[in-house]
Amino acid sequence: MDGILQNRRGLLVGLAIAIVLFFLSAFVVPEEEQAVVLRAGEPVGVVNTPNGETNAGLYFKVPIIDQVRMVEKRLLDLEMTDEEVLSNDQQRLLVNAYARFRIVDPVRMVERAGTTDGVRAALEPILNSVLRQELGRRTFQAMLTAERGAALANVRINLDRQARQYGAEVIDVQIKRTDLPQGAPLESAFQRMETDRQREALTIRAQGARDARIIRAEADAEAARIYAEAYGKDAEFYDFYRAMQSYDATFAQDDENGSESSIILSPDNEYLRQFRGRR
DSSP: OHHHHHHHHHHHHHHHHHHHHHHHHEEEEOTTEEEEEEETTEEEEEESOTTSSOOSEEEEOOTTTEEEEEEEOSOEEEEEEEEEEEOTTSOEEEEEEEEEEEESOHHHHHHHTSSHHHHHHHHHHHHHHHHHHHHTTSOTTGGGSTHHHHHHHHHHHHHHHHHGGGTEEEEEEEEEEEEOOTTHHHHHHHHHHHHHHHHHHHHHHHHHHHHHHHHHHHHHHHHHHHHHHHHHHOHHHHHHHHHHHHHHHHHHHHHHHTOOOOOOOOTTOGGGTTTTTOO
């Protein structure tokens, strides 16, 4: 009887030890996280990485000896509060930007930064510096055009290059807001923009007037050429046609003015030669 009790007691103790060992060795990796297994502080395995062969689920480690560090697998945000940036046209801008990144190498992240907060702390001054350099090459007006997209693409590439050393990949960089400081600088910028637009309008008008003069001169030259060719083909008809135009212009002045006037000319006046029908 005592032997049976001892056997049962041994089974219960063994079952209890097995349960404890199970809970000490088992760990669950959620779908939205990845895990790094550390042994004596050194990485010995990874689970559910973006490019890995394992997936989320139940896994086991060596109890007490191994530790598991969970790392976020989803996209993470890096916020940049209002920072003053000097543009290429010497405008002081208040820039509010953010970046999205994810951890693609959790082992390197654990070794270099420790946690995702450590990655944020490392990337924040880099984002600030890269953004200052890129915006410093462009004017404030350029940041209001499509050139802004090219600038942000360069910022993302440069930031991603730095983020790789922390096991992170930068997906996107965007600017929430780009403003001028309130007060005199803002009013001065608006006045300068208005002056630039007025200067541009004057330049366009001057170019239009120049083009109009060129077109008019070319048209007059073409008309003179046509008249010359017509005169060369039939000089008498051309002389008659020009005389009729002169008569029409002279006698039409009275009708336009609404008054009657008299023109006294000698019968032998050369001006009336075509009018009298004499060639």
